Amino acid sequence: MAENIINNDIVKEENLVYKKTPLLTDKPLSYCPGCGHGTAHRLVTEVIEELNAQDSTLGVAPVGCSVLAYEFMDIDMQQAAHGRAPALATALKRLYPEHYVFTYQGDGDLAAIGTAETIHACNRGENITIIFVNNGIYGMTGGQMAPTTLPGMKSSTSPYGREVETMGAPLKMTELVAQLPGTYYVTRQAVHTPAAVRKAKKAIKKAFENQKLKKGLSFVEIVSNCNSGWKMTPNQANQWMVDNMFPYYPLGDIKVPEE
């Protein structure tokens, strides 16, 4: 009878169908419930585990919601000044060319204050991986307008909606960096459904494996939600993302290496 089953009867090795990768620490995530960062963190650490690269991976955390990424990933990491992560990763890769080096950045960090560092790291073809989580808003600082905020989208600094005439159009960094000869693999993914998660995982793994080829930078955008900043429930936010973010930021590979 169901009521006679206690927890210890269930939590047994043979019943395990899913567990967290050991490369995620036990520290509770600081992200809002429903946020895509947790899944993105998991995918990055799973890939590092699968590559057996805990001792040969150097990560760079940004300023933004994922500023504390180093608290959650059990690898050596550096925390960068706002926007400078690709500069850090450049130096790390040049000084440790056999290590896997990645940055994990949000859209304020990568597409606003770090535009120069991003474009030039891409243009130099640094053999690094950039994970770019785009939720169209500054989450950490409280929901301000980002370069990626959609036209008409409300934020705490565009309270009447983003006016393209005065605030510019949302910046499609991923399409932009795909134009540069230094990028080798550029893709846009999401983590809102199991199918999307599986695809994103494949993309991240490819982006890491590419580092061994030394053919240039791999760039993975993950379009994500910000239910707190968007002032929605997690489900509403995911639906809003599908209805509004995906048309502007279509998912899929943008630049794929020739076979």
Added chain:
Amino acid sequence: MKELRLMKGNEAIAEAAIRAGVDGYFGYPITPQSEVLEYLTLQKPEERTGMVVLQAESEVAAINMVYAGAGAGKMVMTSSSSPGISLKQEGITYIAGAELPCMILNVVRGGPGLGTIQPAQSDYFQAVKGGGHGDYKMIVLAPASVQEMYDFVELSYDLAFKYRTPVMILSDGAIGQMMEKVEIGEQKTRLTDAEVKEKCPWATTGKDANRERNIITSLDLDSNKQEIFNHKLQAKYKEIEEAEVRFEEIETEDAEYLFVAYGTSSRICQKSIQLARAKGLKVGLLRPITLFPFPSKRLKELSKQVKGILSVEMSAGQMVEDVKLAVECSIPVEHFGRMGGIIPSPGEVVEALEQKFL
């Protein structure tokens, strides 16, 4: 056998970096220090020692590359001149906050703003008092010759790694551009990655199974912990002040008046001493070699011997404040300086001494 070369100050720094076994240089062109990057690229250090040399997209990117390299335990450096050093302040305070060792060269030019490309000493406050935000300091070395440009490279790294702190070589456009005879040291081998791991167990070199992960950050959201960290930093600066003061004295034994000057100004003052003494004025020079830590104790002692101190700087008067603090108003302290990229003549300095004290 000694190897002697005729070199520019900027070239001497670059050659010293290669020979000291520096792992990485990250820079951006700006007059009057572009020879550092030019010399390094011409020398192919990637072939000579495996040193990484990278022209970054900006001074901001370059200093953040230095942050990363230092955080990974490597010997790294950048160089720039005043406007570029202003841009680097963000990175420098992060480097201080994360307690990372590195060397930063400032070949100072006149300011403010774009100012001029001629030599000045008007970045003293920025270098010595912090420059970036937050309570931090860095060790500041002031070379007065091309030889010292060369020698201070290794000294910088000794101090930087000993205290895990950024070290600035505060030069100026004259020292950077002028050519002098330099005695070149031997080529040192760069440390292997295994040696870096051993030397810097705190560095992000890749998390081995036998240690906790290493994190390089200057962030602590817990104010109590951040204050404890601030106290730790201040204790380190106190230790540096106790142990690392360096200065040179010239003709101070019988001096009745004292010049205090560093870098190019100290070279001018040496000639001024000769001119003054020919007139019967007993003048000596205290040349701070470390601007932080400042030779305050020695100045206090000398203040009991001399009647007045003239701080000679190519600025509106910055170091003079530290001289006054050191002697605690016990004797008159005056400033003489030229600005805008002008180097004072030895005669001008003597005239200033006479006007202010006689």
